[in-house]
Amino acid sequence: MGDNGKPTVGIFGFTGCAGCQLNILNIEDHLLELLELVDITTWRMAKSENSKGPWDIAFVEGSIAKQEEVVRIKAIRENSRILVAIGACATHGGLPAMRNFRDIDEMKRIVYGEKNDHVDVIPIKRVADYIHVDYELPGCPMDKDEFIRTVKALAVGKTPDIPNYSVCYECKIRENACLLKENKFCMGPVTSAGCGAICPTYGAPCEGCRGPVAQVNWGAEYKILKEMGATDDDIKRRFLKYCPVVADTPEFKELNF
Amino acid sequence: MSSTYIMKRSDLLKLVQAAMDEYDIYGPVQRRTTWVFDKIDDPSRIDMDYDNTMMSLKKFFIPSKEVMMRFNLREMSIDDSLPDVKAERPQLLVGVHACDIHALLFLDRVFGGKYVDPYYVARRENTTIIGLNCIDPCKHGFCKSVNTHIVNEGYDLYLTPITGDKYYVHVGSPKGDRLLTIAGKLLREATDEGHEAFKASMKHKHESLPVGLHLDNINETFDMAWDDPIWARLGEECMNCGSCALVCPTCYCYDVADELDLSLSNADRTRKWSTCLYHDFALVAGPHNFREDPPARLKYRFYHKIRGALHDHGIIACTGCGRCIEHCPAGISVKDVVYELQKRRVGVPVVKGG
Ligand code: SF4
Ligand code: SF4
Ligand code: SF4
Numbered sequence: 001m002g003d004n005g006k007p008t009v010g011i012f013g014f015t016g017c018a019g020c021q022l023n024i025l026n027i028e029d030h031l032l033e034l035l036e037l038v039d040i041t042t043w044r045m046a047k048s049e050n051s052k053g054p055w056d057i058a059f060v061e062g063s064i065a066k067q068e069e070v071v072r073i074k075a076i077r078e079n080s081r082i083l084v085a086i087g088a089c090a091t092h093g094g095l096p097a098m099r100n101f102r103d104i105d106e107m108k109r110i111v112y113g114e115k116n117d118h119v120d121v122i123p124i125k126r127v128a129d130y131i132h133v134d135y136e137l138p139g140c141p142m143d144k145d146e147f148i149r150t151v152k153a154l155a156v157g158k159t160p161d162i163p164n165y166s167v168c169y170e171c172k173i174r175e176n177a178c179l180l181k182e183n184k185f186c187m188g189p190v191t192s193a194g195c196g197a198i199c200p201t202y203g204a205p206c207e208g209c210r211g212p213v214a215q216v217n218w219g220a221e222y223k224i225l226k227e228m229g230a231t232d233d234d235i236k237r238r239f240l241k242y243c244p245v246v247a248d249t250p251e252f253k254e255l256n257f
Numbered sequence: 258m259s260s261t262y263i264m265k266r267s268d269l270l271k272l273v274q275a276a277m278d279e280y281d282i283y284g285p286v287q288r289r290t291t292w293v294f295d296k297i298d299d300p301s302r303i304d305m306d307y308d309n310t311m312m313s314l315k316k317f318f319i320p321s322k323e324v325m326m327r328f329n330l331r332e333m334s335i336d337d338s339l340p341d342v343k344a345e346r347p348q349l350l351v352g353v354h355a356c357d358i359h360a361l362l363f364l365d366r367v368f369g370g371k372y373v374d375p376y377y378v379a380r381r382e383n384t385t386i387i388g389l390n391c392i393d394p395c396k397h398g399f400c401k402s403v404n405t406h407i408v409n410e411g412y413d414l415y416l417t418p419i420t421g422d423k424y425y426v427h428v429g430s431p432k433g434d435r436l437l438t439i440a441g442k443l444l445r446e447a448t449d450e451g452h453e454a455f456k457a458s459m460k461h462k463h464e465s466l467p468v469g470l471h472l473d474n475i476n477e478t479f480d481m482a483w484d485d486p487i488w489a490r491l492g493e494e495c496m497n498c499g500s501c502a503l504v505c506p507t508c509y510c511y512d513v514a515d516e517l518d519l520s521l522s523n524a525d526r527t528r529k530w531s532t533c534l535y536h537d538f539a540l541v542a543g544p545h546n547f548r549e550d551p552p553a554r555l556k557y558r559f560y561h562k563i564r565g566a567l568h569d570h571g572i573i574a575c576t577g578c579g580r581c582i583e584h585c586p587a588g589i590s591v592k593d594v595v596y597e598l599q600k601r602r603v604g605v606p607v608v609k610g611g
Binding site: 148156180190217221 | 288289290291293311312321322493495496497498499500503504514516517519520521530532535536537551584586
């Protein structure tokens with residue numbers, strides 16, 4: 001708790017596009033109310049004076065891509081009571097982790113040239129691969145309403161309510177005609193809800209940015225897409241786009257691409 | 258006084274227009290590959306030739322998300338939303354198929370039986386229904402197999418298409434009488450000619466609707482099938498997306514949650530739909546989960562629809578509307594599952610189809 005009795009909050013960015021932090025700034029309408037509830041003591045994107053901790057709640061954006069970041073994330077964990085990973089990069093590796101599918105030395109050469117020994121890069125991982133994460137707010141970007149709900153819940157000591165059912169729930173509630181019936185490769189059935197099925201609502205198939213739903217059945221979705229004419233490459237790209245770390249799970253390996 | 262009338266098909270739009278001052282009107286409207294019961298401001302949007310809507314009528318009685326009460330934690334006061342529900346404008350649902358009327362009669366047993374849900378009952382009382390007798394089969398339905406193709410109650414007006422682009426109109430209740438008054442000269446009493454046309458339509462209906470299932474000994478079948486390999490096979494195909502239960506006209510399960518506002522002084526108690534297909538549905542303190550395995554949850558849905566509903570309400574909870582078949586991304590069909598179990602377990606003779 002801060003001097004004013006409010007829980008202290010730190011917001012941190014790692015490797016990613018910073019869009020999730022930006023989304024917190026986008027809360028605009030409710031940002032002042034939010035500041036009545038918690039004390040944001042550290043947030044480099046928005047403040048010039050920042051505390052060095054400890055924090056009651058840390059929100060961490062981005063994937064872990066450098067040795068320096070491994071050290072930093074461990075320090076934040078040690079100084080935080082509750083740690084929440086926000087956005088696809090932090091929760092599932094996100095777009096940056098696609099780099100893992102290429103040879104790391106080759107990538108270093110392409111980006112930094114031949115003299116690249118000083119460049120600190122390691123295979124990209126999600127936050128939970130290095131430290132204990134209390135809650136994850138997935139999505140690219142993270143949903144700001146879900147962020148507000150989570151702050152409220154944590155401020156009063158409740159477990160945040162983060163959906164672990166599929167996007168189809170929200171899609172059906174909005175009475176969208178199913179895109180799979182139009183032969184569009186929708187990832188809705190295997191993706192966690194929480195975005196309000198925004199993509200299918202506008203006629204675009206879900207790309208899976210919120211990551212696999214609890215107890216995901218990859219095999220069934222694979223079969224559906226295959227029957228619709230998708231190639232193994234199409235399917236693999238869809239399954240791994242926002243969640244490259246999924247490639248290492250036993251459920252995924254069973255697919256034998 | 259007669260309770261059967263004749264109306265020109267095209268005059269339905271005039272009736273809807275005339276009823277607009279008195280009701281909020283909802284009717285079937287096409288949306289991409291399906292239809293929805295949508296709010297009607299322009300009667301010409303109503304498509305009475307619709308195959309089936311994706312979402313059933315349950316959304317008008319148990320909305321997918323609804324605030325049941327608000328409480329103020331500083332004043333310790335409660336504001337129940339029931340008076341607001343009771344004050345809602347009357348709603349008129351146009352073009353409701355027989356199977357969906359049966360679904361409402363089933364929900365009446367659930368929400369208006371031993372434990373009364375006053376929100377449901379208030380909306381039900383506030384609703385007038387113009388039913389539509391399907392005389393041709395829809396794409397995925399199997400109403401005749403489960404005996405929901407005929408209704409004798411649950412509607413206020415019931416329209417049967419007859420020759421000459423007309424409807425044979427049956428008045429089913431005092432609310433239907435009110436619509437008669439609104440319709441005025443649009444309806445005229447049915448004569449022998451009208452009755453004959455109705456009989457011809459019903460003959461056509463009975464001939465055109467297939468029967469592909471028998472429910473004989475269905476209780477025993479399900480009692481025997483608990484360990485049937487079919488559940489593991491379906492478990493491999495099912496993604497537990499919940500679509501089947503969400504579109505089902507009789508799946509009524511919901512979740513209740515309290516949500517604080519940012520001042521932490523007010524909270525809403527909200528109920529929203531949930532389904533037994535989801536992991537957290539049977540999760541209790543501990544944590545323990547009665548149905549941790551996804552295939553167990555699919556199996557549970559089948560058992561609750563058929564065996565559980567028979568046990569609790571003396572009637573199966575499947576109306577044969579075919580929505581779950583049409584909207585399951587994995588192509589799982591309740592009709593095929595029951596067919597297979599019936600054939601294997603009790604050898605009831607069936608003809609595949611319908
Ligand atoms: S469009 Fe996608 S998200 Fe929507 S119901 Fe179909 S599969 Fe599910
Ligand atoms: S529909 Fe899918 S891709 Fe779109 S925001 Fe939701 S989870 Fe992400
Ligand atoms: S709609 Fe199909 S895939 Fe989805 S939960 Fe129901 S049976 Fe399973």
